[in-house]
Amino acid sequence: METLLEVRGITKRFGGLMAIRDVDLTIQRGEIVGIIGPNGAGKTTLVNCVSGLDKPTAGRIVFRGRDITATAGHLIGRMGIARTFQVVKPLKQLCVRDNVAIGAMFGRGGAGRSTAKARAVADRILAQVGLAHRSQQRAAELTIADLKRLELAKTLAMEPELVFLDEVMAGLNQTEIERAMGLVRDIHESGVTVVFIEHVMKVVMGMSHRVIVLHHARKIADGPPDQVIERPEVIEAYLGERFARRGRPA
Amino acid sequence: MRRARLALLALGAAVLVALLLAPRFQSPYELLNLTRFLLLALMAQGWNLIGGYTGYPAFGNVAFFGVGAYGTGILMLSRAEVPFFPALAFGTLLAAAIAVVLGYALLRLKGHYFAIATLGVAEAFREIADSWDSLTEGSTGIDLPVRSDGDFFYYVALALVVAGVAVTAWLARSKIGYAWIAIREDQEAARMMGIDTTRHKVLAFALSAVFAALAGGLTAYQSTHVTPTDFFKIDYTLQMIIACVIGGGGTVLGPIVGAAIFQLLSTTAWSHFSELHPSVLGLTIVVFVLFAPRGLMPLLRDGRRLLAAARAHRLT
Numbered sequence: 001m002e003t004l005l006e007v008r009g010i011t012k013r014f015g016g017l018m019a020i021r022d023v024d025l026t027i028q029r030g031e032i033v034g035i036i037g038p039n040g041a042g043k044t045t046l047v048n049c050v051s052g053l054d055k056p057t058a059g060r061i062v063f064r065g066r067d068i069t070a071t072a073g074h075l076i077g078r079m080g081i082a083r084t085f086q087v088v089k090p091l092k093q094l095c096v097r098d099n100v101a102i103g104a105m106f107g108r109g110g111a112g113r114s115t116a117k118a119r120a121v122a123d124r125i126l127a128q129v130g131l132a133h134r135s136q137q138r139a140a141e142l143t144i145a146d147l148k149r150l151e152l153a154k155t156l157a158m159e160p161e162l163v164f165l166d167e168v169m170a171g172l173n174q175t176e177i178e179r180a181m182g183l184v185r186d187i188h189e190s191g192v193t194v195v196f197i198e199h200v201m202k203v204v205m206g207m208s209h210r211v212i213v214l215h216h217a218r219k220i221a222d223g224p225p226d227q228v229i230e231r232p233e234v235i236e237a238y239l240g241e242r243f244a245r246r247g248r249p250a
Numbered sequence: 251m252r253r254a255r256l257a258l259l260a261l262g263a264a265v266l267v268a269l270l271l272a273p274r275f276q277s278p279y280e281l282l283n284l285t286r287f288l289l290l291a292l293m294a295q296g297w298n299l300i301g302g303y304t305g306y307p308a309f310g311n312v313a314f315f316g317v318g319a320y321g322t323g324i325l326m327l328s329r330a331e332v333p334f335f336p337a338l339a340f341g342t343l344l345a346a347a348i349a350v351v352l353g354y355a356l357l358r359l360k361g362h363y364f365a366i367a368t369l370g371v372a373e374a375f376r377e378i379a380d381s382w383d384s385l386t387e388g389s390t391g392i393d394l395p396v397r398s399d400g401d402f403f404y405y406v407a408l409a410l411v412v413a414g415v416a417v418t419a420w421l422a423r424s425k426i427g428y429a430w431i432a433i434r435e436d437q438e439a440a441r442m443m444g445i446d447t448t449r450h451k452v453l454a455f456a457l458s459a460v461f462a463a464l465a466g467g468l469t470a471y472q473s474t475h476v477t478p479t480d481f482f483k484i485d486y487t488l489q490m491i492i493a494c495v496i497g498g499g500g501t502v503l504g505p506i507v508g509a510a511i512f513q514l515l516s517t518t519a520w521s522h523f524s525e526l527h528p529s530v531l532g533l534t535i536v537v538f539v540l541f542a543p544r545g546l547m548p549l550l551r552d553g554r555r556l557l558a559a560a561r562a563h564r565l566t
Contacts (some may be wrong), residue, residue, distance in 0.1 A: 051442060077444035085442075091435035093500075102432050105425050106444035115425060158444060 001028040004162055004193055005050070005081075010059030012045050019045040021217040022059070027162065032188055033195045034208035034225070038237060041214040043197045044086055047164045051083040052076035063162075080108045082160035084151035086167045086197070090139035097122050097135040099150060100157045107158025121157060129153045129183060145176050149183075156187065163187070165196040169203055181207060205229075213237065254554060269408055273401045281400045285472070287513035288407035289465045293486065294493035294505035295414045296461020301491065302499025303427060304454040305434030306357065310368030311462045312486040313375040314345040318463025319470035319481045320379060320386060321345065323394045326471075334397075338467040345463035346456045353452035360437075369484075376482035391477030394470060403472045410464055411506065419502045430454055431500065462490075492531075496538050498545025507546055 005027040012019045020042035027033055035043050048054040050061055052073030061069045068076055082103075091099050100122035104110060110118070126132045129149050134142060139150060148168050155163050165184065169177050181203060188194050198204050204211060204225065211228045213221040215237040221228045228234055273281055293315065300308045321341025325332040332340070356367050379386045386392065421427045429450045432440035441447050470476045489512065490505075497508025512531075519530040542549050 053438060053442060072446075073441045074444050074446050077442055083442060085439065089436045089439035091432055091439065093435055094431060098428070102428050102440075102445075103443050105428060108444075110444060115423065115428065154439075154443060 001030070003027075004029045004064060006060075006062040007046075007050065008060045008062070010046075010049055010056040010061065012042075012049055012054060013057045018217045020049070020056075020214070023214070023217075023219045025212055025219065025222065027193060027195060029161075029193055030191075031193055031195075032184075032207055032209050034204040034211045035195065035197045035214065036199070036204055036211060037214035041237075042217045043214055044166055046214070047083055047166055047195075047197065050076075051081055051164060074106070077158060078106070078108055078110070080159075080161035081164070082107065082155035082158040082162075083164040084148075084155055084166050084168055086170070088144075088147045088151050090142070090147055090150055092140040093138060095136050095138055096131060096142070096150060096153075097126065099139050100125055100153045103154045103157030104159075107160070109159040118157075122153075125153050125156050128186070129156070130179070144171050145173075148172065148180070152180075152183065152187075156192075160192060162193045162195065165194065165198075167197055167199065169198055169200050177203065266412070273404055278400050281404055283513065283517055285400070285404045285407050287509055288404070288411050289469055290489055290493055290513060291411050291506045291509035292407065292414055293462050293465045294490045294497075294509050295411070295418055296458040296465075297487075297490035298418065298458075298494050298499055298501075298505045299421070299430070299461075300451075300454045300458040302494050302501070302504070303422070303430040303434065304451055305500075306451065306455070307361065307365040307491075308368050308455065308458065309365045309484075309487055309491075310370070310372030310375075311458060311490055312482055312484060313368075313372040314349060314459035314462035315466035315469075315486050316375055316379060316478075316482040317345040317348060317459075318342055318466030319476050320392070321463070322467035323392050323470050323476050324385065326394055327392060334471055338464065338471075341467045342460050342463040345459040345466075349456040349459035350452055353455040354448070357448065357451040357455060369487075372482060372484065372487065376478050379478035379482060386478070389478060391475055391480075394474045394476065396474050397471060403468060406468060407465075410468070414461055415502060415506065422502055426450065426453065434500070462486075492535055494545070495535065496545060498547035498549070501545070501547040501551075504545050504547040511546075 003026055007023060007025045009022050009024060011021050023046060035046070037043050045054065049056045052068070052071060052075070056069065059069070060067060063076070063079060063081060068079070091102065097119060101115065101118040104118035104121035105113060105115065123132070123135070126135055129152055131146060131149050131153060134146060139147070142150060148171070152165070152168055169180050172180060177200060184194060184196070184207065208225050210223060211221070211225045212219060213228060213234050220233050220237060221231050272284060276284065293311070297308065297311055300306050318338070318341040321344045322334070322337045325337035325340050326334060352371060356364060356371070359367055380389050382388070429440065429445045432443065432445055433447050433450060437447055466481065470481065493508035493512050494505050495508065496511050497506065498504030515531060515534055519527045523530065538545070
């Protein structure tokens with residue numbers, strides 16, 4: 001297996017707050033990796049560091065053998081790492097199609113692509129994620145489920161090798177979650193390596209090849225999903241010490 | 251939609267022909283007002299690129315107007331006696347270069363902070379022009395060679411506005427235009443989508459400086475007397491912004507329409523109630539901000555969309 005991403009000892013400090021502390025992890029090409037952890041554990045900060053939105057205070061990030069620790073965020077996007085935002089960031093005044101077309105213009109396949117070609121790519125991706133019927137609507141008019149789908153479409157338009165999906169299922173109902181899971185599987189089938197942050201355990205257990213657990217800014221577990229959730233420190237992080245001593249959650 | 255586009259083109263052509271023929275039918279005073287409108291339209295179109303498309307509230311664009319004016323004037327008055335057009339080109343490039351340097355420093359700021367910083371920079375430029383006696387003759391100002399040919403200034407201004415509209419229309423449809431709008435809507439999202447935000451912002455700022463400097467150089471040549479108080483006054487910045495607010499920032503024709511309305515209001519208010527002139531203008535701006543905050547052009551576009559929707563509804 002080929003190592004796609006290697007994170008070595010990264011730390012991010014905001015003033016006195018350690019958002020992540022000395023975290024190591026590797027992502028192999030073709031994996032689906034779930035990142036879980038209680039609120040405030042540092043999951044989003046980790047994604048922010050890898051995608052270049054924040055610069056880590058210490059540590060190294062290597063993507064496809066290249067050190068990208070100090071690389072500007074837009075260049076990381078063009079190299080093939082795309083991410084969604086937990087708090088969705090649509091370009092509100094633009095129509096859905098243009099939102100996605102911008103990803104196709106400036107992402108990995110964007111150089112030398114005309115705006116017309118980018119719009120054609122956008123149409124293909126909108127059909128894939130099931131937003132084609134909203135194509136001409138302004139992003140400001142979408143429902144939360146559609147906005148989550150738009151986040152996904154924007155990153156797909158960048159033709160990434162590695163995507164970070166930051167809680168794309170949050171706020172969706174059961175049917176919508178089923179559809180979104182199918183969509184993520186399709187994305188993975190098409191050859192994209194997927195790392196996702198999620199609280200919905202059904203999704204985490206059902207989709208991940210491997211689960212990484214963050215707690216209080218540190219990585220406390222990393223392994224196959226069924227083994228990871230048996231670990232006492234993971235149970236403690238989620239349910240408290242009392243359950244951990246009992247060995248299994250009630 | 252295609253018919254609407256044809257109608258718009260026809261209207262544009264008619265307006266252009268009327269503007270081309272205007273000097274034959276207008277008094278020198280009216281021609282001067284028309285020239286003023288064109289110069290404001292040019293500056294506003296420039297402000298539109300940074301303020302309208304990219305969403306950065308630049309409050310110091312008069313600095314580039316002044317640099318264009320002084321750059322043009324000083325070169326024309328130099329021992330080399332540079333002719334007007336090369337001098338104008340120099341003044342414009344100088345303003346663009348200054349905008350690039352300022353842009354890298356100031357465009358890190360956002361919102362109000364950026365507005366205040368640019369405002370301060372414009373004031374600093376006025377002070378520099380006021381104190382650098384050996385270059386600018388201080389507060390006395392410089393006197394350019396006289397050219398009392400109203401038609402010349404009018405046609406140059408018209409050509410620049412037409413070129414400005416063409417360039418803006420082209421940019422708005424290009425990747426650059428998309429990048430600007432993405433930055434305006436959400437800078438972090440834009441960056442994560444692969445857009446080099448810094449370079450695109452600096453480009454918008456430098457182009458806005460080019461438009462303002464061209465207007466400044468032409469205004470300097472026409473009025474012949476250039477002083478720091480006249481060419482670095484905040485009124486010019488405010489007029490650019492007001493024209494964009496009235497017409498609609500982030501649209502190709504908004505600043506032009508806004509400049510026309512502003513000039514019309516300004517001259518009417520001036521001739522009918524000169525005492526109340528500023529209050530009438532102020533009231534108009536308040537009305538626009540309250541009832542059409544995105545300006546006239548988006549209002550027209552929404553109206554057309556509504557009409558089309560209503561028609562489609564009737565057909566089904």
